[in-house]
Amino acid sequence: MNRGHVVVIGGGLAGITAALDCRERGYSVQLVEARARLGGATYSFARGDLLVDTGQHVLLRCYTSYLDLLRRLGVADGIRVQTRFRVPVISPGAAPATLTRWNLPAPGHLAPALLGYRRLSWAQRARVARTALALRALDPDDPALDGQSLGQWLRERGETPQAVEALWGLLAVAALNAPPENASMALATRVFRTGVLDVADACDIGVPQRPLSELHGEAGHRALLNAGVEVRARCKAGTIRPDTNGFHVRVDEPAGERELVADSVVVATPHRAAAGLVADLPVRDAEAWARLSCSPIVNVHVHFDRRVTDLEMAAVLDSPVQWVFDRTRISGARTGQYLALSQSAAEREIGMRTEELREVFTPALNELFPAARRARVLDFFVTREPHATFRQAPGTAALRPAARTDVPGLVLAGAWTATGWPDTTEGAVRSGIRAAEVVDSQQRSRTSVEVTA
Numbered sequence: 001m002n003r004g005h006v007v008v009i010g011g012g013l014a015g016i017t018a019a020l021d022c023r024e025r026g027y028s029v030q031l032v033e034a035r036a037r038l039g040g041a042t043y044s045f046a047r048g049d050l051l052v053d054t055g056q057h058v059l060l061r062c063y064t065s066y067l068d069l070l071r072r073l074g075v076a077d078g079i080r081v082q083t084r085f086r087v088p089v090i091s092p093g094a095a096p097a098t099l100t101r102w103n104l105p106a107p108g109h110l111a112p113a114l115l116g117y118r119r120l121s122w123a124q125r126a127r128v129a130r131t132a133l134a135l136r137a138l139d140p141d142d143p144a145l146d147g148q149s150l151g152q153w154l155r156e157r158g159e160t161p162q163a164v165e166a167l168w169g170l171l172a173v174a175a176l177n178a179p180p181e182n183a184s185m186a187l188a189t190r191v192f193r194t195g196v197l198d199v200a201d202a203c204d205i206g207v208p209q210r211p212l213s214e215l216h217g218e219a220g221h222r223a224l225l226n227a228g229v230e231v232r233a234r235c236k237a238g239t240i241r242p243d244t245n246g247f248h249v250r251v252d253e254p255a256g257e258r259e260l261v262a263d264s265v266v267v268a269t270p271h272r273a274a275a276g277l278v279a280d281l282p283v284r285d286a287e288a289w290a291r292l293s294c295s296p297i298v299n300v301h302v303h304f305d306r307r308v309t310d311l312e313m314a315a316v317l318d319s320p321v322q323w324v325f326d327r328t329r330i331s332g333a334r335t336g337q338y339l340a341l342s343q344s345a346a347e348r349e350i351g352m353r354t355e356e357l358r359e360v361f362t363p364a365l366n367e368l369f370p371a372a373r374r375a376r377v378l379d380f381f382v383t384r385e386p387h388a389t390f391r392q393a394p395g396t397a398a399l400r401p402a403a404r405t406d407v408p409g410l411v412l413a414g415a416w417t418a419t420g421w422p423d424t425t426e427g428a429v430r431s432g433i434r435a436a437e438v439v440d441s442q443q444r445s446r447t448s449v450e451v452t453a
């Protein structure tokens, strides 16, 4: 049965999910993607003998929709989730600390680790416990929360700058790609409640064990073709024109320009591209989407000629390095050790040249890992994503649109839409699921009106 025809614009995780779900609901689907590959913001490239991910995409066990998508794509084994949350926290010249959870019901699962977290004084640890309980009582969907920053809220609870830096900020900067002073308290509440405080095992960290292009773009492409979706890569959507029967989508592809005709259109592009695509349509507040702005992520990649650390992953304090990941096995490196340093909210680093970054990060690694001083650097390179996420600042909840627009049949998806989640792989997948639900409910009500008319 064909319930109608859907064009999905954008082949990131949101578009892949929306296309698969629409197909499963009985629609014929075309997915158009401007680039030569699917996967959107998540991709890998070859450099020498390394397969490099442009960003380290970690997840939490509470990313249920994303993990379910990977099962549907047949690549669930490409993720390893810790059996129990454990993050080493290292800093130059100091004994490492560990953040971990115990097998206790929430929120007690974190109490032993907090008690043993030597980066904070006893008074600071007691304060953190009280603050965590207060945070647990907040509602992430409360619009008032979005008016303030995590930093301000923590200060009002008496959290010291050291506790913010060594604990709250450590997690928030990575999760929200924003420092606590610029992070929406509503999104921070979502991260800390859903990801850390409410359910004991929600915080277990998952790390992709295969390059992201394999996990998302290639597996997604295969699954879409198997499901019967027509995938048009190198196909950039230009304008969307509605008529009485649906939509005409003008696309530009290597063979030339053409028009696709659809009953429904899902726009699953980043927010600025989406605003451009709907600019001529009566979609309320589209011009405000630009105010979501962007936050950069920079990854510094260092390939040593030998092992310099046994850590697979660590958070770093008192150093320019934020997080370090051992990518040796996953990248297929044949010699030495390949580390990726992931720098979120990288406003400073995004404008620095590779040589300048080398001058900062080589000594920083030497301080963290003494074995690095004797190692030779085989390769040092940088990947910069200036538009990695939208700026997850106070006031952005009001700017994030719902999937349903004012134009029936025109539906939005993308990690930047109003999922209630931060700009994450989980948010992207949830937005795709929601977009397919809206397409289906609108199409059903339209066809039932036509039948009764």
Ligand SMILES: Cc1cc2nc3c(=O)[nH]c(=O)nc-3n(C[C@H](O)[C@H](O)[C@H](O)COP(=O)(O)OP(=O)(O)OC[C@H]3O[C@@H](n4cnc5c(N)ncnc54)[C@H](O)[C@@H]3O)c2cc1C
Binding pocket: 009, 010, 011, 012, 013, 014, 015, 032, 033, 034, 035, 038, 039, 040, 041, 042, 054, 055, 056, 057, 058, 059, 235, 236, 237, 238, 268, 269, 270, 273, 297, 298, 385, 387, 388, 389, 413, 414, 415, 416, 423, 424, 425, 426, 427, 428
């Ligand atoms: C460096 C980096 C690190 C990250 N780390 C993490 C992490 O650790 N954990 C986490 O959960 N999330 C992380 N994220 C965020 C996560 O990658 C995104 O939230 C998610 O991938 C967004 O998916 P999306 O489908 O909404 O958008 P996108 O992936 O941006 O996909 C949109 C697609 O639309 C296409 N497009 C745009 N315009 C057009 C057009 N006119 N016609 C056709 N196609 C078009 C684009 O080419 C793109 O493929 C990170 C992101 C980056 C960049």
